[in-house]
Amino acid sequence: MTVRVQEAPFDLGAEVSQFTNTSHDVGAVVTFTGIVRDLTTRDLAVMEIEHYPGMTEKALQKIVDQANERWSLADVLVIHRYGKMAPGDQIMMVATASAHRQDAFEAAQFLMDYLKSRAPFWKKEITQDGETWVESKAQDEDALSRW
Amino acid sequence: MTVRVQEAPFDLGAEVSQFTNTSHDVGAVVTFTGIVRDLTTRDLAVMEIEHYPGMTEKALQKIVDQANERWSLADVLVIHRYGKMAPGDQIMMVATASAHRQDAFEAAQFLMDYLKSRAPFWKKEITQDGETWVESKAQDEDALSRW
C-alpha cells in the first residue's frame, strides 16, 4: 500500500509493473489516471495544484485504509502531483490489485470519489485571461453517498 | 478505437501513453489488466489461451461499438493475447478515455463483463498434474444483466 504526493511526473507503466511484481494472487489490476484536460474552447496554459503538506498524506492514507477494509485488495497505489502542469499532463493515478476484477474496479472508484472531495488539493486554471480556482462540483460530493 | 488480438506481450504504459497522446478532451483514463494468477495452492506452470481467429476480432469490435454507443468515450483500446503464458504474465487489457471519470469507469467494466462471456477465448491451465480447461462462472454470465 503506497501513497505518494510529489511534484514530479510519474510513469504509469513503470508504476504498475513494479506494483504487480511485488503482489501475489493478483488476477486484476485497475488503474485510473487523471489528466489535465485540453479544452479547446479556452486557452488553458497551466494548471496549478496546491495542497496541504502533512494533511494530504494522512487524508490519502485514510482513504486507502478504508478501501482495504471494504474490499479484498492485494495492493493499492495512489500518486498525486502538485505544482504546475500543462494540458495533457498526468495529474494523479490510483491503481488497485486484487484476485478478482470486481474488487479492483469498485475500490478504484471508491478511492477516486473520496480523493476528489476529501483530500486537500485545490486546482487553479491559468489562462491568457487570468486565473480561476476550479470550483468543486455538487456531484462529486453526491458521489460519496453511494459508498 | 483499437482492438488487437496477439500472441506477443504488451506494454501497458506504452499503450496508454500512445493512446492518450492521440485523444483530445481526455480527463480520465481507466485501464484494466488481466494477469495469470499465481495460485500457490496449485503448481500452475502454464496458462494456454485458445481463440477463434476472425470471430474474436468481430466479437471484440462489437463490444467496443456497444460501449461507444452507451458512453461518451474519446478512445477505447482492447488487447487480448492468446498462446502460452506464465503466472504473473499479462493476459489482456482494456483502456477507456473520457472527459469525466464515470464514463471511463463504467465503460471499462462493461467491456470486461462482455469480453468475459462473449469473446471466443478459452483458457487451459497446465499443472504438474495435468491439463484443465477453465470453466466459465455463472457469475460472469450474471454480470451481463446489469447493463
Added chain:
Amino acid sequence: MIDVMYFAWVRERIGLPREQIETSAGTVAELVEELKAREDRYAAAFADTTALRVALDQELSDFSAPLDGVREVAFFPPMTGG
C-alpha cells in the same frame, strides 16, 4: 458443404479443429444429431449441448437456428476470456 470448427475441449474430444461436412441438416440441432451418430468421439463431445455454445458464420447463435446459407459452424464450451 459446410465448414465445422471445434474449439477447446470440444476440439480435443473430437480430435480435430475443423472439417468439411456434407449435410442436409436444417438446423444446428439436426447437425449435432448427425455428428453424434457418426462415432463415439462425437457422441462424447456433444453429450450435453447445454454445456456448449454455437456460432454461425462467426456470430453467437443457438441450437434451434436454421443452417440456410451458413458457411461456417463452430462448436465450443462457454467462453472464458478476460
Added chain:
Amino acid sequence: MIDVMYFAWVRERIGLPREQIETSAGTVAELVEELKAREDRYAAAFADTTALRVALDQELSDFSAPLDGVREVAFFPPMTGG
C-alpha cells in the same frame, strides 16, 4: 498560540499562507468572528463560511468544533483533487 493556515483563494484573499494567533476563542466559529473583525481582507475571505472547509490538526472538522488542545487550524475552499 495556535497555527492558522490558509489555502487556495482563502490564502490569496488574506494574503498569507499561515500565521500564529493568540486567541481565547472556544470554537472555530468564534475564531472566525475574531479574524473577521481584524481587517477587511479577513472579512472578505470569511464572508460565506458555507463555502469554506476547516481542518483541525489536519483532520476535517466543522465550524462548531471546540478548539481545546488544537495546535493547527486550516481554512480552505472545498477540495478539488483527482
